[in-house]
Amino acid sequence: MKTIRxxxxxxxxxxxxxxARDIRIKDIVPALEKEEDITxxxxxxxxxxxxFIHALISDLIRRYGIEVLDKIIFKNCNDTVKKIxxxxxxxxxxxx
Amino acid sequence: xxxxxxxxxxxxxxxxxxxxxxxxxxPGFPVKIGTFINKQAFxxxxxxxxxxxxxxxxIDPVLRSFDTSxxxxxxxxxxxxxxxxxxxxxxxxxxxxLKLGPSNIRCEKxxxxxxxxxxxxxxxxxxxxxxxxxxxEHEPAGRFVPLTQIKKSDELTHFITEMVPLLHLEPKQAEPxxxxxxxxxRNVLEHSQSEHGAILCAQYYxxxxxxxxGIADTGIGIKSSINVSHKAKTDLEAIKLALTPGIxxxxxxxxxxxxxxGAGLFFIKSIAKVNRDFFVIYSGNALYKLLKSSxxxxxxxxxxxxxxxxxxxxxxxxxxxxxxxxxxLNATKKFSILLDLIRDIYIKALKERRKAxxxxxxxx
Numbered sequence: 001m002k003t004i005r006x007x008x009x010x011x012x013x014x015x016x017x018x019x020a021r022d023i024r025i026k027d028i029v030p031a032l033e034k035e036e037d038i039t040x041x042x043x044x045x046x047x048x049x050x051x052f053i054h055a056l057i058s059d060l061i062r063r064y065g066i067e068v069l070d071k072i073i074f075k076n077c078n079d080t081v082k083k084i085x086x087x088x089x090x091x092x093x094x095x096x
Numbered sequence: 097x098x099x100x101x102x103x104x105x106x107x108x109x110x111x112x113x114x115x116x117x118x119x120x121x122x123p124g125f126p127v128k129i130g131t132f133i134n135k136q137a138f139x140x141x142x143x144x145x146x147x148x149x150x151x152x153x154x155i156d157p158v159l160r161s162f163d164t165s166x167x168x169x170x171x172x173x174x175x176x177x178x179x180x181x182x183x184x185x186x187x188x189x190x191x192x193x194l195k196l197g198p199s200n201i202r203c204e205k206x207x208x209x210x211x212x213x214x215x216x217x218x219x220x221x222x223x224x225x226x227x228x229x230x231x232x233e234h235e236p237a238g239r240f241v242p243l244t245q246i247k248k249s250d251e252l253t254h255f256i257t258e259m260v261p262l263l264h265l266e267p268k269q270a271e272p273x274x275x276x277x278x279x280x281x282r283n284v285l286e287h288s289q290s291e292h293g294a295i296l297c298a299q300y301y302x303x304x305x306x307x308x309x310g311i312a313d314t315g316i317g318i319k320s321s322i323n324v325s326h327k328a329k330t331d332l333e334a335i336k337l338a339l340t341p342g343i344x345x346x347x348x349x350x351x352x353x354x355x356x357x358g359a360g361l362f363f364i365k366s367i368a369k370v371n372r373d374f375f376v377i378y379s380g381n382a383l384y385k386l387l388k389s390s391x392x393x394x395x396x397x398x399x400x401x402x403x404x405x406x407x408x409x410x411x412x413x414x415x416x417x418x419x420x421x422x423x424x425l426n427a428t429k430k431f432s433i434l435l436d437l438i439r440d441i442y443i444k445a446l447k448e449r450r451k452a453x454x455x456x457x458x459x460x
Contacts, residue, residue, distance in 0.1 A: 015278040016253045017355060047271055047431075049278055050359050059354035080271070083435040088357075090439060091342065094446040095351030 002031040003075075007044035014048035014081075020055035028056075032064060032071060043076035053088045061092040141169035141202075144189055146214075150181040151308070152374035152385070152420050156408065158185065159378065163412045170196050172203040172223075179208045183297040184310025184376065184420030186214070190222035190243045191295040191312040191416070198224025217297055218242040239263050239300035247293030252281050263300055263307065271431045272367050272423055273298075273307055279360040280311045280419055286356070287345060288315025290416060306373070307423045314416040318379040321345040331380030332409045339365055339377070339384070339400040341442045342449070350446060363438060364421060366396050369403060370434050373422040380415075383408045396437050398445030 004027050010019050031038050040056075042048075060068045066089075074085055142163055150158045158181075170192055193201055203225045206214065211229055214220065220227040222243050241259050246252050256278055260270045277296065284294035296311040315321075319334035322345040328334035337343050342350055344358030352358050361377070368375035368386055372394070375386040387404045397403055 011253070011257065013256060013274055013278075015256065015274070015282075016249060017282065018249045021355060046267065047275065049275055050357065050363055051279060051282060054352070054357040054359070055355055058351065058357065062351070062354070079432045080435065083432055083439065087435065087439045087442060090443055091357070091359075091446055092351055094443055094450065095342075095349070 001037045001039060002027070003039040003041055004028070005041045005043065007042075010045065010052070012044060012046045014042075014045050014052045017051050017055040020052045024056055024059065028060060028072075032060070032068065037071050037073070039073045039075050041075045042078075042081050045076075045081060046078065048081050048084050050084055050087060053084050057085070058088060058092050061089065066093055141171050142167055142192070143171045143173070144192075146172065146174035146179045146181055146185070146189075148175045148178055148180065150185050152182055152184070152376050152422055155182065155184070155376065155420070156383070156385075156406075159383065159408075159411050167192065167196060167415075169200045169202070172201070174204065174206055174208060174211075176207045177209065179206075179210050179214065182310060182420055183217075183299050183308050184312070184418060186217055186219055186243060186297055187295045187310040187312040188414075188418055190219060190297075191292060191314050193223035194245070194292045194295065195314045201225060203227075216240070216242065217299075222295070239302075241296075241298040243295060243297045245293055245295055246281050246285070249282075249285060252278065252285065252294075255281075259298075263298065265307075265425075268430070269307075269425050272371075272434075273309070275431075276309060276364050276367060276421055276423065277311075279364055280309075280421075283360055284311065284313045284315065284417070287321040288313040288317075288417060289321075290315030305425045307425065309421045309423070310419070312416065312418045317415060318377075318417055330409060331382035332384065332407060335377055335379060335382055335384045336400055341398050341445050350449065359442070362398070362442070364419075365400060365403070366438050366441075367423070367434060368421055369396060370394055370437065371424050373424050374420070375422075376420040377417070378411065378414055378419075379417040381409055381411050381413050383411055396441040398441055398448075 144162045201223050215229040241262050256274050281294045290313040298309045300307050318338050319328055319331050322328055322334045322337050324345045325348045339361050341359050341362040344352045344356045346353045346356045365375050372388050377384050385406045389404050
């Protein structure tokens with residue numbers, strides 16, 4: 001299990017899509033390729049934009065299928081962050 | 097209309113003064129600029145007048161009154177007694193100023209009692225114009241974010257971190273504001289191709305308890321950006337697509353690319369709608385304005401034209417995009433409740449578009 005602590009990477013307001021993309025490409029994808037499970041730890045992250053979460057996870061869902069969500073745990077998310085992650089996960093399942 | 101077709105501007109004009117142009121084969125016959133002469137062909141200067149009052153509710157006359165079709169020179173005048181304008185007006189002027197450079201700007205000496213506000217917001221510094229206005233240290237600073245230019249992703253992240261303390265907001269109040277600024281500025285950085293990036297500023301208004309935000313760019317505009325993947329015929333049609341959830345200029349594919357979902361502007365319009373605030377977007381010749389809704393009828397729509405709105409497709413051409421938003425701090429709904437509403441309408445819109453793409457079997 002690989003754990004990625006987001007606070008030190010993105011700060012308390014997760015909005016920088018470039019950082020989200022880097023985390024996905026450099027940390028999440030290599031771990032998934034090694035069939036590792038991943039914990040994205042949002043402790044201390046007060047809020048996130050839909051654009052940030054989209055850049056973080058949408059391509060994983062498109063690339064690995066929705067089953068990829070079984071391999072990722074979203075930890076310590078507050079209500080806002082949970083809802084934004086859910087919106088992105090939901091709309092990615094409604095698209096091709 | 098014959099003038100437009102056959103006469104080159106450099107031969108045609110021999111005398112130019114404030115509002116009229118005379119031509120050599122109709123000497124002494126003044127032609128009012130902006131009537132039937134093709135403005136693209138004549139290097140007339142732009143003129144912007146800062147009125148007594150211009151906020152999102154009454155901004156339309158201000159936009160109609162200035163012409164940006166041939167931006168070679170900018171003349172700025174202002175109400176002599178009092179100037180009270182929405183930050184979006186300052187962002188517009190500042191972004192024009194950056195595009196033109198100080199040598200092409202003429203700014204009359206400000207006389208209004210509220211002229212210090214423009215100095216505080218750093219308008220003159222953006223324009224490269226010496227205002228002669230001094231601000232004493234003991235004057236109250238208020239709660240505002242002065243005009244700021246953002247050209248890079250990291251600059252934006254830094255700016256948002258620094259901005260929130262300037263507005264002295266409670267965490268609940270800060271949430272939608274930093275959300276709106278981040279999404280709007282990232283739109284500019286990613287889609288506008290503007291050499292000068294995003295120009296933005298914000299101001300807290302104590303009496304109405306509202307934060308007003310304005311952001312402008314002088315990039316390619318929404319129509320050019322959205323038409324990389326779509327086929328909007330007009331600026332207004334392009335604005336409509338840009339406000340529709342799940343539609344982005346980067347791809348025709350539902351769900352967007354790995355980097356863009358096409359949801360940012362829809363989220364921002366929704367924040368304004370739920371809080372019953374104004375939201376204005378202006379690009380090319382078109383303006384869309386979300387009007388305030390009555391409390392009992394708050395409902396989100398994927399189609400922006402179903403919201404209570406006004407629109408105009410005959411405004412002076414703005415090369416780029418301008419967005420103004422008001423966020424009332426009295427009415428700020430809990431952000432997570434807003435997200436529930438957004439989720440529902442977003443998924444519904446995607447399902448409807450998917451259904452619309454169904455192909456029916458043909459039976460004979």
